[in-house]
Amino acid sequence: MSSENNDPSKHPATLLAKDLIRCASIAPNDAGAQLLLRKRLETKGFDVTAVDVDGVLNTWACYGTEGPLMVFAVHADVVPSGDANDWTSPPFEPEIREGKLFGRGAADMKGPLSAAVIAVEQFLIKQKKAMPLRIGFIIAGDEEPVNNHGTQDVLDYLKKEDVTIDYCMVTEPTSLSTFGDIIKVGRRGSINGFLTLLGKQGHSAYPELAMNPVHQSFKALQSLTERVWDQGDEHFPAAGFQITNVAAGTGAANVIPGKFNVQFNLRHGPGLSLEMVDASIRQTLDGAGLRYELKCVSDAKPFKTKQGILTQICREVVSEFSSQEPHLSTGGGTSDARFIAPHSRELVEFGLVGDTSHHVDEHIIIYDLVRLVRVYEKILDQLIDLA
């Protein structure tokens, strides 16, 4: 056994993750993360293509010319750290404390990204010249904030080049509380609603001359939050409706507001559509006799991946290295998997425990990072046995 296996803090995946954390890659600023990865993959024999759009750096990298294509889909950007003073150690200066690697992006997803790169490197060392499997990396530079230019641009490039993906592993932090408890095989959909309830502005001392849209809509809004939108199923949790922003009033203490703006977000499975949600909300508001303007927008459509050989291999390998049977889930937020799934024969998402993703003091257990390298490497070993 090599020394890096004995000391996870010296493992090449830990070292690469630390180098990447040092790049404060908050989109659209890449801060060197993409260039570091491009250079590294190029050195290992990858054909590297820059897919840069409007100042956002994205990368497509491919190794090999024969056989099915297995793609690791990653993103090199991170969310902002918030006030750096709230962190125990500076967010962009990686630090290891008590077996954990701290830094913005450690879990989401510079740790898992590094695990994928190192797993592929270790896998390639073992291969003979003619390898019956191609390996690709989609490295998005703009996943976290707005998805303006990222994975979708790389996919457009691949379509143009007639490249089709056979297997895809998205390295988002899918585990919930312990390494290997969850593999994602799809994602819920997300609908955003923008509702303006219309009343009549007036003096708070003369409510009979005004119409308060806040008071008028209380019951209807409450019924929307309490509604069972769908029951969920084996793979999809029940839908959840959350009011996310409210605004009303002029700022004066004695003025009844004329308008009440309410934003909401609904996470849902395939049993609900944008049209159904829109109609149901209108029915409730109309039933309460409210005047309103409503716009519902689908942010992400729900999807479930085709479950075949990759899911099966992933399941077996994860349970081998985590000593538990992973649950196949579609819970949590959205990810770029929703863009890739329609273009990939099979897709799964598996990464580290994500409970500190986007939080102050984001961190991962470095032993888990090393286990993740082994998981990704073994998945490649199994795929090549089949190829």
Ligand SMILES: [Zn+2]
């Ligand atoms: Zn992420």
